[in-house]
Amino acid sequence: MNLDQAMQAFFDEAFELLQQMEAILLDAESTQSDPELLNALFRTIHTIKGSAGLFALDDIVGFTHQVENVLDRLRGGELALTETLTSLLLRCHDHVKAMLQALASHGTAPDATLGHALLAELAGLSGQAGAATPGEPSAEATAAAAHQDWLLYLGFGPDVLRHGLDPASFLSYLATLGHIEQVIPLYSGLNAVSDYDPEQNYLQLALRFAGHCDLATLHDVFEFAREDSHILIAPLADAARQLADAGGALPEAELQQARQSWLALGMMEGGKVAHAADQGMAAKIETVAGTPPPGTGDPAASPVAASKKVKANERAGESRFLRVEAEKLDNLINLIGELVIAGAAGNLLAQQTGSTALQEWNQGVSGLIEQIRTGALSMRMVQVGEIFNRFPRVVRDVSKELGKEIELKISGADAELDKTMVEKLGDPLMHIVRNAMDHGIEGTELRRLRGKPAQGTVRLNAYHESGSIVIEISDDGGGLNREKILKKAIDRSLIAPDAQLADQEIYALIFEPGFSTADQITNISGRGVGMDVVRRSIEALRGIISIDSELEVGTVFRIRLPLTLAIIDGFMVQAGDAIFIVPLESIVECVELPEEQSGNNSCDHLNLRNELLPLLRLATFFELPHPTPPRQNVVILQLGDRKAGLVVDRLLGEFQTVIKPLGSMFRSLKPIGGSTILGNGQVALILDVNELVTHVINRDAVKYSLAADQAHLGSAQAKPQHMRQ
Template identity: 40%
Template sequence: MVDLSEIQAVFIEEAKELVLQFEESLLAIESILPNSDDEIINEAFRAAHTIKGSAGVVGYDHIVDFTHFVEATMELLRNHALNPCEKLISTLLECNDHINALIKCLESNEDFPPALTDTEAGLLESLKSYSGLQHQTSSEQTVVENQEATQSFRVSAQFYKACMVDGFDPLSIIRYIESKGSTVEVDWLIDEVPALNAVTPDELELCHFRMQLEIHHSTREDIDEAFEFIAAESNIEIAPIEDDKKPTLVKTDKQPTKNNKVKPKNPERMMKIPAQKLDELVNELGELVIVSAALEDHTKTIRDSALTEIVEHIQQLVSDVQSSTLQLRMVQIGETFNRFSRVVRDTSKELEKQVSLEIMGAETELDKSMVEKIVDPLTHLVRNAIDHGMESPAQRADSGKPEYGTLSLKAFHDSGSIVIEISDDGRGLDKEKIKEKAIQRNLISPDTELTDKEIANLIFEPGFSTAEKVSNISGRGVGMDVVRKNIEAVRGTVSVESVEHQGTCFQLRLPLTMAIIDGFMVSVADAKFVIPLDMVTECIELPLGNGATRQTDYINLRGTVLPFIHLSRIFDLPTNPKIRPSIVVVKYGQLRAGIVVDQLLGEFQTVIKPLGALFEKMSGISGSSILGSGDIALILDVPKLIHDFAHEPESRKLANS
């Protein structure tokens, strides 16, 4: 029996993608006004058309009826019966938001709230003012049109295996066509199923029965629309029936010749997998990594070369599976960046500013779970940059700048991390004003000496704001501290650099994955710690000569001053004077520091586990890991350690690499 919920889930996911495509196309149309581009308009039309058709297949008539008017308006644009303008694009964007809201209601199994109904009525009136359409549902209008359509078609449909596995119900096609006012006669041809020894590899992708339809009182457009939802996963042949007489269905030969065999049309080797299943797979992989480490520890106690070789092979396989599995969760950040075209457009219009968005590094990949957690911080930073950073067109002209400001989103990989930069060419941070506000709020005393960087970082303090008045965008002092907390929650950091009258750049530095990392294990006293391996550059012994002592916090490393951090001091652990400590040199962004430890225990594949209540508020720790022996190792939060060390009153300036 077909599970309708699975079909609806597929529709919802694809509809959300189509909503984004429609929005991107509308913004592209607006960006070239007063000019026009037929291809972009066609892309927008196809997105609206597909949403409508797909909703009809799964029985979401409300979405079909509303999207019908959006599609009809796009059809007028496509036929040059209506000229695009900024006001029309704004209306269509609001319609797109409404479709998205309807989809979200379906996704959460909620009834459509009255507010949506009121919004819909207003949007339909706006569309009618442009297109002159009458408020008639898609199905009602189609029935009227089809009363005059007398053409008949014969359709032969064969579905790929993937289509059936996804839960597609062929009868939904028939129901949809009949809802358009057409009559359908169906025949199932099952005598084409070949003998097992006659099946070719290509035919394994096919479901070996054919649905043959005779459709009367219909149009080719309606039939194309009905099959569009599964066109990529089926082989569809449509031909008009020219005779007025009702033709008989013709079955093909029982054993078709090689030339007549149906072959998949460009079958795509792709499968949609729920994110929850991927998360479960990664969790199971984490347990496998732990068991593999335990096996390695046990093998060390047994002098058996054959067993050792087998264990090494298992570990290599586990490593390969880990790499492949984590790659499944990687997505390009460009899709996320593209969402901000709308944010920039709406915010700049609301504030009466002119801002263009520039995107770089869209192909950069990071963990999908990470993407979901940084959308809100990015949204706040983008809106904040336009509100606080960008000047009005008149102010920019007075400063000798172009009237259009530029907001840039850039992503790239660096030192095992992904870096996202949000920069603008606006007025920059007013450091004197920031310092004045900080003094008013008793964050600092009037005689406190701060560097420009330290002044800039005051904007991340809770409740801090320099806005003169409260708006729905800023001024409440809620935002930048939340941005920092959200980024730190995914083991990332946020920093800011600004030059007055030239602009501001916020930099987010994030780990590539939140699940499994390669680590370097060290020990201090009886405690074991893990340092992310991609931050480790080298290991050296702590020298006792050449100006370095156990009491100083820096050494001369090949002509460079290297500050170092004693883990024993930070975590209040005992020291053993008989052990000569080592320094693990770590690099994070442009900063380097050394971490003083008792022993170096080597590389270690680390499964990141959340901290328990005992350690969750401990600074400098980002997670924990279970060792093969069953012991617990704490994962060091290197960025936090460096940051805290750098801001101690007696600290030395960190060395730039």
């Protein structure tokens, strides 16, 4: 997995969230009165904290955690959003932003003392002086260790390049922490040129480094490389002993290599160090390079070389990807849709004129249009794997943190999805997965007690189903506790104590803001923010989220996202005078309607190779004026695990459909999923077959129910109003 890419995604998301936070704070007057906005404010910081935790950005987590606490109290109504607090929060926002920017450009982090000052102020304002910043400043103080010399041995493994790690980038980052005094390259693994594999790494480095940092900071630098490399770090004074201790951790040959190079860098074999010489050297270095102690000053104050590197890094990041405003791309795709339509009209004209040259030329243009269309669409489509790929690391880290053994299984990562949807799905999926790990999967002991394998499993699955994409997140954990949710909901007076709810409705209660059944608030989840964000984000994508759960067996979250992709393969049918488009994916086959069933009054099902197939007469259902034509056709639709037949007058064939939204006015019209423009400029409606059938089922359930029967019997005196309900 490419971590750089994941980092980039994190930065993008974090900056977007910060922007949101700023906007809300700047509009503080209305925020005060709107609990919705206060919730949103809290969520921005909460999400940044959560994501930062994944990348082990402890400074950011530490800072945002305190800010989050204050925002939580603000949200709970314990604090008022005064003008002072608003401006303080804005300054906190700036600080988080500065920290993130420094990370994004590998620059120098902003002054930590500024952060502490802000936190102290926050604590003062929120009336929990001291308690809010337990021991952190003092921890930082010890962290700002004395200027010291270090010996490093970086035994990069053969696979680091393949994993997208560049040894040079570690060095340039290290250079921001202090000064690299000497580097010895080692390439003992490189023998004959004939064996040389350009993708393999043969390079190891030994270096001597001077700076104001502690061991943990240095280890953090090589965090990403740790997995397949041997990293040794020791203070110069103690190097020999530590090298001996580390003996078992790496192969003899490499140990030997490390020892030799460290000796060359000034390690004393006997453990004694020529102190005077060493310190004299350090002092000299400091005067020459003028290395600023870390934690002071902004990036501008760092050495010229470093800032140059920063700029180079920034530029490289810019050129790899082009961030384009989604609206521009939408406009382009709309235009291309127009072009396809215009091209079809041109073809028609060319055929009418009968000029061969013109027709040939038109063919050429059509081919180009087709290519442009495919290209433009592929810009939008990405594999859902792009989001799934961030989860292995999430699961690994979180399971470690929780002390649970959890395995992640991914399937269907190649299902394609609109780019905008993928971007917006990341957050909700993250929340669900983290919740599944934290609350879903039980502790090892409990799992054993319940007779399950000690290792829990979280599954991510994606598949296309009749024009929508379904994403499933399932775990084999404890399942949702129906009673506990009910009790909590009643306690919070979300529902009446005597309410009768179906299981699904009860599970849906966990999507209410601030609803959490976890007894403890942990770093990972339990504040009850996750799930309402999840539902909100999914609904914003016009999706549906549902939960299936069985106590002690597991939980499945199912997210169904509708077809909002810009272009689909459609199948044109005619009913009455109207033309409709059916998504091709949901069509199994087409058969002719037997003549004896063509009348409107005959029964509404068909024997399809001994299978009962319920029929839906489109023209009748839509109340279209239509004389029954001699021959009708049945389009057989696959809807999940069942089938249905759609009776239409004519089949008109396949059609590349550019989806145009119908606008909010038609939102309640669920059976119509959108519209498109045909080659002749007319508008045709796209059927949402799932909704269409659901609609019919609901209608029939009302029409042919006991209540309807009663109303029918008593219709002589009953009010017609009654029947409708």
